Amino acid sequence: MTTGLLVVVLVAIFIGAIAQRIAGLGFALLISPFLVILLGSHGGVLMVNVCGLVSSALIMTRVRKDIDWSMYRWLAVPAVCGxxxxSVAAVYLPAAPMAVVVGAVVLVALTASLVMQRTSVTVTGNGPKVVAGxxxxxxxxxxxVGGPSVSAYALMARWPQRPFAATLQPFFVTIAIVTLTAKLSLDPGQMPPFQPWAWALIALMIIGGIYTGEKLQRFIRDEQARAAVVVIAFFGAAAALAKGIFDLAA
Structure with missing residues (x-):
């Protein structure tokens, strides 16, 4: 990997960690399409899972008092089942269709999230939690990208932002561990071939992004952070989708 490419990856991860700390989610939406373009479909998605696991684990230590563990269980168990x-299917999907899938899933998820913000529908009961998870x-x-469906549920269930953002962190840790274990067990070669010093820089970017997000949180409203994430993610998802379609045509 060239130095320039690594710098772009590090900047994307840093910005994603800021968004994750401020809004509770957004890391994957923000960086998934870009990392798919930079690292390839399989390596990019796996990299998102790794970084998401680290960032959510670190944030969880900061917000643990607000975690709703009952809600976590209702979301996490069906999420593991999915x-x-x-994960097994994703390992065997060809690269170009994977890029199309990533771009399309992010675009659909973002559009659904925007629609959900304008709805007056309120959901109750455990069934919607299971479906969302x-x-x-x-x-x-x-x-x-695991955030949009639970985000849509939170909007329709009128789940307050603080416990929602906190509960998502152990939830993301759980599904990242399951996904990484399944994928790497089937194909260990999917892991991006970074040198140890590059992995150390990636970890520093995540830590620095979380720290920066924590400092910025007092000045930025949640809706402003989410709006910025949506705009950037739309561009990234469109680019990933276009690249996948181009590769398929070629």
Whole structure:
């Protein structure tokens, strides 16, 4: 990997970590399409899973008092059930269709999230939690994006932002561990071939992004952070989709 490419990856990860700390989600939406373009479909999604695991684990230590563990269980168990078969399928999908899938999933998820913000529908009961968790596990395994379905559920269930953002962190840790274990067990060669010093820089970018996000959080409203994430992610998803279609045509 060239130095320039590594710098772009590091900047994307840094910005994603800032968004994750401020809004509770957004890391995968923000960086997944770009890493798919930079590292390839399989390596990019796997990289998102690795970075998402690290960032959520670190943030979880900062927000643990606000975690709703009952809600976590209702979301995590079906998410694991969706992650395992989807991870197996993702390992064997060709690269170009994977790029198309990643771009399309992010675009659909973003559009659905925007629509959900304008709806007056309120959902209750455990059924919607199970559906949201299962879909999150599937999309996280295939496209590295697990947040939109649980975000849509949170909007329709009127789940307050603080416990929602906190509860997502152990949830993301769980599905990332399951997805990484399944994928690397089937194909260890999917892991991006970074040198140890590059992995150390990636870890520093995640830590630095979380720290920066924590400092910026007092000045930025949640809706502003989410709006910025959506705009950037739309461009990235469109680019990933276009690249996949171009590769398929070629």
């Amino acid at each position: 992650s395992i078969p989807a 299962f879909l999150s596990g599937v999309t996280n395994a295939v496209a590295g």
